[in-house]
Amino acid sequence: MLARHSDPIVAIATAPGRGAVGIVRVSGKAIGTLVRHLLGKDLKPREASYLPFKDAKGAPIDHGLALYFPGPNSYTGEDVLELQAHGGPVVLQLLLARCLEAAQALGADGAPVLPGLRLAQPGEFTERAFLNDKIDLAQAEAVMDIIHARTELSHRAANEQLLGGLSGEVTDLRDRLLSLLAAVEAGIDFPEEDIETGTGKPLSQEIEEVGSGIERLLESFTFGRIVREGFGTAIVGRPNVGKSSLLNALLRQDRAIVTDVPGTTRDVIEEFLNIDGVPIRIIDTAGIRETHDMVEQEGVRRSIAAIEKADIVLVVLDRSAPLHEGDRKVLEQVRAKRSILVLNKADLPRSIDLPDSDERCIDVSCRTGEGLDELRKAISETVREGAGTAGEHAWAVNQRHRTALEQAQSGIEKALGAARAQMSPEFIALDLRASLDSLGLIIGATYTEDILERIFNDFCIGK
Numbered sequence: 021m022l023a024r025h026s027d028p029i030v031a032i033a034t035a036p037g038r039g040a041v042g043i044v045r046v047s048g049k050a051i052g053t054l055v056r057h058l059l060g061k062d063l064k065p066r067e068a069s070y071l072p073f074k075d076a077k078g079a080p081i082d083h084g085l086a087l088y089f090p091g092p093n094s095y096t097g098e099d100v101l102e103l104q105a106h107g108g109p110v111v112l113q114l115l116l117a118r119c120l121e122a123a124q125a126l127g128a129d130g131a132p133v134l135p136g137l138r139l140a141q142p143g144e145f146t147e148r149a150f151l152n153d154k155i156d157l158a159q160a161e162a163v164m165d166i167i168h169a170r171t172e173l174s175h176r177a178a179n180e181q182l183l184g185g186l187s188g189e190v191t192d193l194r195d196r197l198l199s200l201l202a203a204v205e206a207g208i209d210f211p212e213e214d215i216e217t218g219t220g221k222p223l224s225q226e227i228e229e230v231g232s233g234i235e236r237l238l239e240s241f242t243f244g245r246i247v248r249e250g251f252g253t254a255i256v257g258r259p260n261v262g263k264s265s266l267l268n269a270l271l272r273q274d275r276a277i278v279t280d281v282p283g284t285t286r287d288v289i290e291e292f293l294n295i296d297g298v299p300i301r302i303i304d305t306a307g308i309r310e311t312h313d314m315v316e317q318e319g320v321r322r323s324i325a326a327i328e329k330a331d332i333v334l335v336v337l338d339r340s341a342p343l344h345e346g347d348r349k350v351l352e353q354v355r356a357k358r359s360i361l362v363l364n365k366a367d368l369p370r371s372i373d374l375p376d377s378d379e380r381c382i383d384v385s386c387r388t389g390e391g392l393d394e395l396r397k398a399i400s401e402t403v404r405e406g407a408g409t410a411g412e413h414a415w416a417v418n419q420r421h422r423t424a425l426e427q428a429q430s431g432i433e434k435a436l437g438a439a440r441a442q443m444s445p446e447f448i449a450l451d452l453r454a455s456l457d458s459l460g461l462i463i464g465a466t467y468t469e470d471i472l473e474r475i476f477n478d479f480c481i482g483k
């Protein structure tokens with residue numbers, strides 16, 4: 021643990037701006053003296069007291085609720101004080117400054133009330149909770165996922181992770197690896213004997229089973245990316261077919277400029293949409309065509325880049341006109357992608373003749389709203405098919421977990437190779453241990469200061 025991990029810390033815990041209530045939170049190993057100095061009395065643990073919050077001269081800054089949670093029964097595992105005041109930025113800044121000032125004041129014994137109290141860094145309260153074993157690292161990450169969740173599904177995934185769903189799976193795999201390791205290491209004294217584990221299964225089978233467990237966790241990554249970042253859905257097509265109209269219709273909001281001039285949209289526009297609880301990152305793009313206009317050329321380049329990155333493309337065609345050379349080019353462009361053909365302008369007579377295609381086709385009218393529900397349904401079905409739904413569990417691994425799982429898997433493969441080649445147990449043990457350590461990174465059984473920094477820097481201050 022670094023020295024900074026033992027400093028007492030203080031921060032405004034509520035979001036910047038104005039709200040009904042705002043909270044200033046202090047955490048430290050022993051903050052009882054600060055509580056007394058600041059509030060003029062001791063507080064009963066875990067009971068709300070309605071009090072004036074006074075400045076150094078005794079004039080009230082505000083009246084509010086004070087809550088004191090002596091460690092270890094607190095969010096951080098340390099002593100925690102929460103001051104709930106009116107949620108205005110000035111009140112909260114004054115309270116924050118007052119806490120820092122009170123900490124510097126000299127107490128009855130002539131020593132500073134709470135030496136070293138400083139402003140908290142992002143995520144530092146949750147980092148303390150991790151360091152004090154209140155939660156593990158995967159659970160700490162879930163705290164931020166809950167705060168960032170945009171839809172019910174994202175929230176459910178984060179909440180299950182916070183409740184320990186993922187941690188439990190990782191811990192089970194680690195336990196299995198640990199007993200394997202013990203068996204292999206016991207075998208080190210008896211190199212001439214076959215290595216048999218307690219279950220009677222051959223070692224290679226045991227190792228393989230752990231490998232399949234890791235593989236199952238890895239499979240949840242796609243779903244995890246979708247719940248965290250949204251399902252990337254690019255609206256593409258030649259100019260004037262109604263792409264921006266579709267974006268607006270799906271968002272039920274006049275977000276993008278719509279005109280009858282081809283080449284209206286010049287840049288990609290990205291917005292979030294909630295379809296049946298699934299977060300959809302919907303991207304309107306510039307109409308794809310050959311053009312001499314430099315700005316439009318850049319727009320087209322970005323449209324093509326958006327196609328590449330998207331999880332699915334909605335190819336918009338104007339069904340009131342015959343299939344255009346430009347449409348064919350777009351269809352060619354998206355050939356390798358999963359796509360839905362959106363036949364727009366269904367309020368007008370149909371003149372399009374479609375080439376044979378396996379892709380799903382949906383008639384819509386952005387003008388009347390016809391077909392939009394069916395399109396929403398088709399998008400959500402595609403997500404569920406492609407992502408593997410949250411069947412028995414909703415949690416899913418993130419990029420950091422994925423890297424650790426891949427490392428763990430590589431250790432497993434090496435161990436398996438060594439076991440099959442009947443190499444000496446030391447080698448097998450080495451690879452199993454490497455795999456164990458990689459799995460440990462997920463829950464923070466092993467961690468470095470660097471990992472903590474990368475995780476908690478993305479947090480809000482005060483969390």
Ligand SMILES: Nc1nc2c(ncn2[C@@H]2O[C@H](COP(=O)(O)OP(=O)(O)OP(=O)(O)O)[C@@H](O)[C@H]2O)c(=O)[nH]1
Nearest residue numbers: 259260261262263264265283284285307365386387
């Ligand atoms: N009749 C009818 N017209 C529509 C419909 N959807 C869009 N339009 C019209 O089609 C024209 C082009 O619409 P946009 O949404 O700007 O088309 P776009 O594909 O974004 O065009 P660019 O940005 O230029 O590539 C506008 O005049 C819209 O009013 C529809 O469902 N029915």
Ligand SMILES: [Mg+2]
Nearest residue numbers: 263264284285
């Ligand atoms: Mg447009």
